[in-house]
Amino acid sequence: MDFQPDLRFLVTPDPAGHGLHGWLRVPGDKSISHRAVMLAAIAAGETRVEGFLEGADALATLRALRRLGVAITGPDAGLVLVQGIGLRGLKAPDGPLDMGNSGTSMRLLAGLLAGQSFATTLIGDASLSRRPMRRVTEPLGLMGAQIETNAAGTAPLKVVPMAGLRGINYRMPVASAQVKSSLLLAGLYAEGETCVTEPAPTRDHTELMLRGFGYEVRRTGHRVCLRGGGQLTGGRIAVPADLSSAAFFLVGASIAAGSDLTLTGVGINPTRLGVIAILRAMGADITMLDERLAGAEPVADLRVRAAPLKGIRIPVEQVPLAIDEFPAIFIAAACATGETVLTGAAELRVKESDRIAVMAAGLTALGIEADPRPDGIRIRGGSLGSGTVAAHGDHRIAMSFAIAGLRAGGPIEIRDCANVETSFPGFARLAESVGLGIEELWG
Numbered sequence: 001m002d003f004q005p006d007l008r009f010l011v012t013p014d015p016a017g018h019g020l021h022g023w024l025r026v027p028g029d030k031s032i033s034h035r036a037v038m039l040a041a042i043a044a045g046e047t048r049v050e051g052f053l054e055g056a057d058a059l060a061t062l063r064a065l066r067r068l069g070v071a072i073t074g075p076d077a078g079l080v081l082v083q084g085i086g087l088r089g090l091k092a093p094d095g096p097l098d099m100g101n102s103g104t105s106m107r108l109l110a111g112l113l114a115g116q117s118f119a120t121t122l123i124g125d126a127s128l129s130r131r132p133m134r135r136v137t138e139p140l141g142l143m144g145a146q147i148e149t150n151a152a153g154t155a156p157l158k159v160v161p162m163a164g165l166r167g168i169n170y171r172m173p174v175a176s177a178q179v180k181s182s183l184l185l186a187g188l189y190a191e192g193e194t195c196v197t198e199p200a201p202t203r204d205h206t207e208l209m210l211r212g213f214g215y216e217v218r219r220t221g222h223r224v225c226l227r228g229g230g231q232l233t234g235g236r237i238a239v240p241a242d243l244s245s246a247a248f249f250l251v252g253a254s255i256a257a258g259s260d261l262t263l264t265g266v267g268i269n270p271t272r273l274g275v276i277a278i279l280r281a282m283g284a285d286i287t288m289l290d291e292r293l294a295g296a297e298p299v300a301d302l303r304v305r306a307a308p309l310k311g312i313r314i315p316v317e318q319v320p321l322a323i324d325e326f327p328a329i330f331i332a333a334a335c336a337t338g339e340t341v342l343t344g345a346a347e348l349r350v351k352e353s354d355r356i357a358v359m360a361a362g363l364t365a366l367g368i369e370a371d372p373r374p375d376g377i378r379i380r381g382g383s384l385g386s387g388t389v390a391a392h393g394d395h396r397i398a399m400s401f402a403i404a405g406l407r408a409g410g411p412i413e414i415r416d417c418a419n420v421e422t423s424f425p426g427f428a429r430l431a432e433s434v435g436l437g438i439e440e441l442w443g
Contacts, residue, residue, distance in 0.1 A: 007418040009398060009428065011405025012437040019259030019306055020252050020406070020435045026245040028053040028078060029267050030423050032205050032297065034061050034104050035181070036237045038112060040082035041070040042090070042188070043213050043232035049080040051239035056422040057102035064109060067093040084234045087188060092118035096156065099124040101352065101393075101422050104178055107136045110157055111182030114145035115165040115189030122157040127393055127419075129155045132350050136182045139170050143186055143194070167192035167228060174347065175320040177202035177271075180224070184210070184217075187226050195225040200320045203271040208296040212237065238294040240267035245424050246302060247275045247325040248399045252436065253304040254284045255335040256406040261434060263302045265294070274322025276302075278329055282309045282336055311338035311381055319344045324351075327400035330359045333379040334368045335407050342376035349374075352419070353394035362389035362401055366408065386410025395420045399427055402438055 028051040038061065040047035052058065054075050062080070066072055069091030074080040090113075099105040099122055106122050110133070113120045123129070134153035141147065146160035167190045172179055180196045184206055187194025199222070207217045207224055213232035218225045246263045253259035268276075268288065276286055285307040288300040309332055319342075322329065326348055333340035348355040360372040367385035371378040384407050391398035391414050398417040405412045420427050428438045 006416055006443065008441040009402050009414040009417050010439045010441055011402050011408070011412045011414070013405060013408050013410065014435065014437055017257050018435055019256035020249065020261045021259065022434045023262045023264060024249070024430060024434055025264045026241045026249070026266070026430070027055065027424055028239040029242040030055065030058060030244065031104065031177070031203060032209070032239050032267070033058040034108060035205050035209050036239060037061055037065060037072070037080060037082055038108060038185070039209055039213050039232060040084055040234060041065045041068070042087050042112070043084035043234040044086050045084055045234035047082045047084060047234035048236045049082065049239065050237070051078045052080045053239065053242065053423070054078065055425050056100055057105060060098065060100040060102045061105045064097040064099070064105065067097060082234070084232070087231065090116060093120060096121040096123045099128060101125050101128050101419055103128060103131050106133070106155060106157065107178040107182050108185060110136050110147060110159065111140060111185035113159045114140050114143065114147065114186045115162055116159070117161050117163065119161050120159040122155060122159070124155050127352055133157060135174070135176065135179050139168070139179065139183055140186055142168050142170065143183070143190055145186065165190035167194040169195045169197070171197045172199060175200040175202050181206040184224070184226060187228055188230070190228040193225055193227045195223055198222045200317065201271050202320050203269060205269065209237070212296050236295070240294045240297050240299040241265045242423070243267050243272050243275065244324045247328045248403050249434070250275065250279060250284070250286060250302065250304050251328045251332045252403040252406050254279060254307055254309060254332060257306050259304070259306040261304050262289070263304070265299050266302050268298050268300045271321060274318040274320070275325035275329060277318055278314055278322055279332060281312050282332060283307050284309065309336035311336045311340040311379070313341045316344040323347055324396065327355055327359055327396045328403065330363065330377065330379060331400050331404045334363055334381055334384060334404065336381040338381060340379045340381070343373070344375055346375040351394070353392040353397060355394065355397065358390070358392050358394065358397050359400070362397070365389050366404065366412065384408040386412060388413040388415065391416045393419050395423050399424065402431065402436065405438070406436065
């Protein structure tokens with residue numbers, strides 16, 4: 001096995017207290033980048049994808065599609081050209097498809113490949129191979145798919161060839177955009193109608209993008225339906241900047257005195273706005289400027305200025321709308337006056353790491369009172385100290401503790417940060433450009 005050197009971040013506080021300033025654009029939205037190239041692959045004709053995220057996760061999806069017979073040019077400065085081969089044009093790969101660290105790639109491709117006439121095996125790295133997959137494979141099984149997991153219900157996923165699937169009405173026990181999207185992708189290959197009912201709203205990028213490719217999707221309340229056997233038509237997709245990546249800077253500028261930062265072209269899909277709603281409830285000064293559309297997706301420039309934050313009890317209805325942003329929100333809570341309490345977020349324990357346990361351990365190491373619970377956490381705001389924390393290979397943990405350095409009493413060293421490249425290539429360089437004292441250390 002090749003030795004993989006550890007990437008560490010060393011963050012030092014700004015003794016002058018300048019905060020974060022300027023204008024910046026974070027990389028393209030990861031969720032939309034995955035879905036754009038997947039749907040483009042099975043559309044008729046060429047699709048031009050602009051603003052594609054050139055991070056490791058989205059690149060894993062591109063590699064898989066190429067091995068499934070799709071001609072793809074790029075990415076080149078975010079531009080990807082996909083020559084669609086139609087709903088039935090995918091070909092058997094010459095071996096397992098490696099999804100790296102990308103749960104989105106694995107779960108969505110499981111749905112896309114469930115109705116194919118050839119066998120496929122999906123594998124991933126050690127972290128992805130611990131993440132639960134039965135939440136996808138079991139409802140796909142109700143559609144007639146045959147997908148084998150290991151005894152723990154995790155990868156590798158072995159997709160057995162199928163002549164056809166049947167549509168189902170599925171009520172999700174837990175809100176999950178990945179599960180919903182996987183079933184809708186399988187529904188493209190199913191006989192009859194596939195309907196998915198959510199217990200709470202989740203990001204709707206798949207539904208919006210299917211409509212953008214000319215495919216009829218119906219939504220009634222929390223229920224979304226489509227009928228199999230139609231056709232997608234290629235076109236142009238503009239990927240907005242990723243709100244999940246912007247969240248680190250929304251928190252950083254909120255907690256660092258004197259900050260005045262504007263993030264440009266950020267996606268503000270209503271199913272993703274939980275982080276802004278939560279931070280505003282804590283007292284954050286966030287303004288949306290120049291609201292507009294990028295294709296079917298709403299975008300805006302987000303101006304954030306330093307503001308005193310207060311602890312809150314996070315509304316449970318906001319949890320699915322901010323599930324990926326909670327590590328950053330926990331840093332805001334650590335810098336707030338009073339207590340912040342989160343419940344109803346057990347999903348955080350099965351992400352790239354157990355984000356409740358890992359964030360609680362890191363905050364405690366920095367002198368913050370953090371009480372992890374089975375489905376959430378209680379954080380009492382205080383003074384962040386200096387120290388060393390472990391990111392456990394989780395990109396969002398690493399970036400969250402990097403932002404914490406803005407309010408720390410001394411340097412913070414964050415270990416095991418290499419996976420930041422999965423979602424935010426160039427994070428340290430971009431953060432440094434607006435005022436964060438951050439250094440990358442290898443070895």
